[in-house]
Amino acid sequence: MDAYLFDWLNLLLRWAHVVTAIAWIGSSFYFVMLDNSLSRPESDELRSKGVDGEMWAVHGGGFYHSNKYMVAPRWRSLPENLHWSYWESYSTWLTGMALFTVMYLFNAGSFLIDKTVFDWSPAAAIVASLAFLVVCWLVYDAICRLFGEREHGDIIVGVAVLVLVVAASWLACQLFAGRAAFLLVGAMLATTMSANVFFWIIPGQRKVIAQLRAGQSPDPVHGRRGKQRSVHNTYFTLPVIVAMLSNHYGWLYSGEHNWLVLVLLMLAGALIRHSFVARHKAHVQGRRAPWEHAVVGTAVLLALVVWLAPPPPSAEAKAAAAAAAVAPASYAEVRAVVDQRCAVCHNAAVQQKNVALHTPELLKQHAQAVYQQTVVLKQMPLNNSTQITDAERALIRRWFESGAAVP
Numbered sequence: 001m002d003a004y005l006f007d008w009l010n011l012l013l014r015w016a017h018v019v020t021a022i023a024w025i026g027s028s029f030y031f032v033m034l035d036n037s038l039s040r041p042e043s044d045e046l047r048s049k050g051v052d053g054e055m056w057a058v059h060g061g062g063f064y065h066s067n068k069y070m071v072a073p074r075w076r077s078l079p080e081n082l083h084w085s086y087w088e089s090y091s092t093w094l095t096g097m098a099l100f101t102v103m104y105l106f107n108a109g110s111f112l113i114d115k116t117v118f119d120w121s122p123a124a125a126i127v128a129s130l131a132f133l134v135v136c137w138l139v140y141d142a143i144c145r146l147f148g149e150r151e152h153g154d155i156i157v158g159v160a161v162l163v164l165v166v167a168a169s170w171l172a173c174q175l176f177a178g179r180a181a182f183l184l185v186g187a188m189l190a191t192t193m194s195a196n197v198f199f200w201i202i203p204g205q206r207k208v209i210a211q212l213r214a215g216q217s218p219d220p221v222h223g224r225r226g227k228q229r230s231v232h233n234t235y236f237t238l239p240v241i242v243a244m245l246s247n248h249y250g251w252l253y254s255g256e257h258n259w260l261v262l263v264l265l266m267l268a269g270a271l272i273r274h275s276f277v278a279r280h281k282a283h284v285q286g287r288r289a290p291w292e293h294a295v296v297g298t299a300v301l302l303a304l305v306v307w308l309a310p311p312p313p314s315a316e317a318k319a320a321a322a323a324a325a326v327a328p329a330s331y332a333e334v335r336a337v338v339d340q341r342c343a344v345c346h347n348a349a350v351q352q353k354n355v356a357l358h359t360p361e362l363l364k365q366h367a368q369a370v371y372q373q374t375v376v377l378k379q380m381p382l383n384n385s386t387q388i389t390d391a392e393r394a395l396i397r398r399w400f401e402s403g404a405a406v407p
């Protein structure tokens, strides 16, 4: 029953997390597009009012005419009813943290730790995982403060953040189960994004508004800093999302150089994002969109496809498979494997994800999922804690492919 309710909690938090993330990333993408699509206002009236850029859009049966005032409208005081965007970000972070806690921290022994990677106590692994989130933010923030305002600041910050992400990915993959490491690096960047909103972007905007309402001229540093941080956020979005999705693909995070796989995936995401960010500006200025960044990103992905391809079966394996095809695996053989490799976590008492495998009927009922999890995705046994062999996975494959017979 507990496991069942836990699964509901997991589902509801995940649902909320995906919905809030869509709202956040959606509004972030929208404002990046809007900002980069602005052109100089056509009418003198708008310019005299202090409008710096305008964009016309058509959507949902009407036309929208957005105006951007670089500092503030000159022709009127700030409206009381000002639309803010920050709960999208905070609620994404809060639901994400809750989901991380329910899945990874409550089950640190099986989810965070892979003893073949690093053998430590659940408590230590939990503290270390939380430290990743905090330390990454502190280092990133220090980088931005130190170099952000200098000449060529954007380049220096960009390179330093890249080094930080590579180092964190490498370290996470030396300490945590591959799946947890990938997720953690994603969570680390996502925490940085939310912290940017919470500690800099929104407080900066509040200061500007307070100064305007007090009749002072606002300090432009807040605008510059807010803009810089939100540009960083936009480059983090695709890397964060792919790190989160990687959880479903065991072959991504279980290899020896998994940290490099993660870095390349995220790099491809940032490159592809760049083409989309720059595309609008290029369009307004009548230039060609810089698609070469997206092309390089796609080439990186293709290189990953080739790199991670499973090796072709050896001659012996082929012969064995041919022999096995004639003699499909029996239930008794599969039963022995399941009892040895799966039963600890999927039995009458413990039923991870509501999956129990201790009777022939249950094994039959879950045959498709067993095949998918063990043979195709290689997600089970979790972190291969029970050390299933390739031959045993092949056995399950043959049993399933020949009809998953049970007595």
Ligand code: HEC
Residues within 6 Å of the ligand: 110, 338, 341, 342, 343, 344, 345, 346, 352, 353, 355, 366, 369, 370, 373, 374, 380, 381, 382, 385, 386, 388
């Ligand atoms: C150390 C504990 C452990 C072992 C051993 C283990 N599992 Fe799991 N299993 C889990 C956990 C935890 C989940 C839930 C994973 C999640 O939520 O992503 C799970 C989920 C599953 C699911 C459901 C997946 C889904 O997303 O619907 C199947 C099917 C499954 N396991 C099959 C197996 C099989 C088959 C084996 C043996 C080859 C096995 N498991 C070994 C812990 C384990």
